[in-house]
Amino acid sequence: MASPRFDQPALYRITIASHLGEDWTDYLAGMTIDNHCESETCVATLTGRLADQAALLGVLNMLYDSHITVLAVERLTKDWE
Numbered sequence: 001m002a003s004p005r006f007d008q009p010a011l012y013r014i015t016i017a018s019h020l021g022e023d024w025t026d027y028l029a030g031m032t033i034d035n036h037c038e039s040e041t042c043v044a045t046l047t048g049r050l051a052d053q054a055a056l057l058g059v060l061n062m063l064y065d066s067h068i069t070v071l072a073v074e075r076l077t078k079d080w081e
Contacts, residue, residue: 004078006053007054008052009049009051010049010075010076010077011049011050011077012047012049012050012056012076013073014046014047014060014070014072014074015045015072016043016044016045016063016068016071017041017042017068017069018043018044019035020033020046021033027062028046028062029048029051029055031048031050031059032047032048033045034047043071056073
């Protein structure tokens with residue numbers, strides 16, 4: 001079985017401790033934003049296909065530069081299987 005490649009497209013889900021407006025989609029490589037708020041806690045889930053892990057790093061750097069806490073990063077596609 002081949003291992004996953006860092007230079008191939010993949011579907012990712014990133015969970016953050018924040019609420020984002022839809023205008024953030026342009027800054028996050030077109031990822032969809034799904035906000036969930038319960039009482040005073042807001043969490044957003046970003047989902048989308050990114051060109052490669054360099055694009056993933058670009059999204060993560062944008063979140064870091066904006067002082068947004070990343071709770072989880074998941075690769076949803078298993079193209080190597």
